[in-house]
Amino acid sequence: MKKTILILALALVSSTIFAQKKTTTSGTINFDATTTLDPLPKAENKTVVAALDTKNGAIAFEAIMKSFSFANPMMQEHFNSSKWIDSDKFPTSTFKGTITNFSAINLKKDGTYPADVTGDLTIHGITKSVTTKGSVTVNGKVIAATADFTIKVADYGITGQAIEAGKVTKEPKIIVAIEFK
Amino acid sequence: MRIIKRSIKQIVIASIIIVVAVITVILFVFNQKFTDTTKEKSVYSINVLDLINEFKKNDSLANKKYAEKIITVIGLVTEIETADTTTNIKMADTTSGSYVIFAFQQQNKHEAKNIKKGDKVAIKGSCSGGAYSEILEAEFITFKRCALSK
Numbered sequence: 001m002k003k004t005i006l007i008l009a010l011a012l013v014s015s016t017i018f019a020q021k022k023t024t025t026s027g028t029i030n031f032d033a034t035t036t037l038d039p040l041p042k043a044e045n046k047t048v049v050a051a052l053d054t055k056n057g058a059i060a061f062e063a064i065m066k067s068f069s070f071a072n073p074m075m076q077e078h079f080n081s082s083k084w085i086d087s088d089k090f091p092t093s094t095f096k097g098t099i100t101n102f103s104a105i106n107l108k109k110d111g112t113y114p115a116d117v118t119g120d121l122t123i124h125g126i127t128k129s130v131t132t133k134g135s136v137t138v139n140g141k142v143i144a145a146t147a148d149f150t151i152k153v154a155d156y157g158i159t160g161q162a163i164e165a166g167k168v169t170k171e172p173k174i175i176v177a178i179e180f181k
Numbered sequence: 182m183r184i185i186k187r188s189i190k191q192i193v194i195a196s197i198i199i200v201v202a203v204i205t206v207i208l209f210v211f212n213q214k215f216t217d218t219t220k221e222k223s224v225y226s227i228n229v230l231d232l233i234n235e236f237k238k239n240d241s242l243a244n245k246k247y248a249e250k251i252i253t254v255i256g257l258v259t260e261i262e263t264a265d266t267t268t269n270i271k272m273a274d275t276t277s278g279s280y281v282i283f284a285f286q287q288q289n290k291h292e293a294k295n296i297k298k299g300d301k302v303a304i305k306g307s308c309s310g311g312a313y314s315e316i317l318e319a320e321f322i323t324f325k326r327c328a329l330s331k
């Protein structure tokens with residue numbers, strides 16, 4: 001009898017832990033480094049892996065760099081080349097952080113809540129701390145998290161003539177949109 | 182004098198030709214778009230579980246072999262993932278959780294919406310490579326600019 005109770009308790013605990021983590025494999029990240037001189041350096045990645053811990057607001061994502069799809073073939077090749085992101089050497093970028101005001105977000109009540117996000121963003125093998133404002137929209141069981149922020153490419157060891165010439169912005173915009181179901 | 186005049190004329194004409202050629206090349210490169218995947222030839226055609234196993238065995242070797250190449254993958258659809266503007270098709274190895282995911286190109290998005298879970302399909306797209314996901318503790322391989330292979 002005791003053994004049965006113990007097994008049931010363990011099953012309950014593990015299912016609770018499992019239910020805390022929501023994941024998706026179809027998150028979206030848009031990257032926009034366009035300038036008035038060049039409208040081409042922008043891309044979208046639609047196959048981002050992401051997780052949200054609904055208990056404590058821990059949030060993370062992983063993106064394969066070659067999944068960023070550009071309209072222009074030459075721009076995509078430059079982006080992935082060793083002079084830029086060097087996708088062969090650094091195939092992924094990751095974010096690990098938390099929604100710091102998570103206690104103010106009611107996941108049981110539909111609505112859009114402001115979200116303060118802070119964490120470590122790794123691009124090009126370099127990790128930097130990022131803090132940004134985003135939003136969390138609750139719609140039944142669906143939780144949509146969005147954030148847009150800028151990064152300084154120089155912080156991530158990315159430099160080059162195109163940046164100096166003003167063809168690529170020094171501070172591209174990153175828009176993250178993730179839907180957890 | 183006449184020779185000098187002729188030389189100047191030739192230099193001016195040559196310069197104009199060079200400038201026009203350079204502008205044409207620049208415009209061509211900058212306005213270039215990816216070829217419609219349906220019109221591309223696959224470099225490889227492979228079963229989904231074989232592809233996943235190759236990446237699980239050695240993903241840097243598999244990335245070198247498949248990344249940025251047009252590949253046709255044949256397998257059973259295990260998930261259709263829709264978000265605001267996207268519909269991705271997923272083929273997973275249900276025992277390990279590793280998977281291949283396909284993001285469709287704009288002109289073939291409607292095809293993704295008609296695919297059902299359990300369908301056996303062949304999808305052609307540009308392989309973006311694969312990596313081990315610490316979040317999912319499984320290998321994930323992604324494709325972009327996909328279309329149904331007919």
